[in-house]
Amino acid sequence: KNLAIILGCDEALITDPNNNVLEGGGENAFSVIDGMLKTPPRNKAILPGTKRALVLEIAGKLGIPTCEEDIPLYEFISAEAAAFSGTWCGFEPLGHLYWYSTEKESNYNQNNAIITALKREYNYVIKGDNRVDSHLTEIQERVRTRVEIR
Secondary structure (H helix, E strand, O other): OHHHHHOOOOOOEEEOOOOEEEEEOOOEEEEEEOOEEEEOOOOOOOOOOHHHHHHHHHHHHHOOOEEEOOOEHHHHHOOOEEEEEEOOOEEEEOOEEEEOOOOEEEEOOOOOHHHHHHHHHHHHHHHOOOOOOOOOHHHHHHHOOOOOOO
């Protein structure tokens, strides 16, 4: 991540030795390819991520097809859209990706319907307005359990 910042980027994208996407410097990675939300499988060297699991659960409730499989970097950079999830960033679309060794780049569609729906519902679940008509209320109640600390 420090090298990415030195090079003028906001974040690094970590890959395995075969150039399959693993995650960001502190976030889980997602891409939208042919209308499917893809993320690397948990058996890879990634943090399992509670927010990653939440995004996949929300996608399932919304009927968005998901796939946990290797995502070659060349496929990730050609995706319709991409996003990161994590405790610090929440669920955020990626705008631009630059692959230094090949000089390939991508400008992602940050208004992609899948990414937009996931971001909206993720934000509702995490910091929502407690609307009762949502099909995600059960998730919100589980995720936002109130505690008192004295």
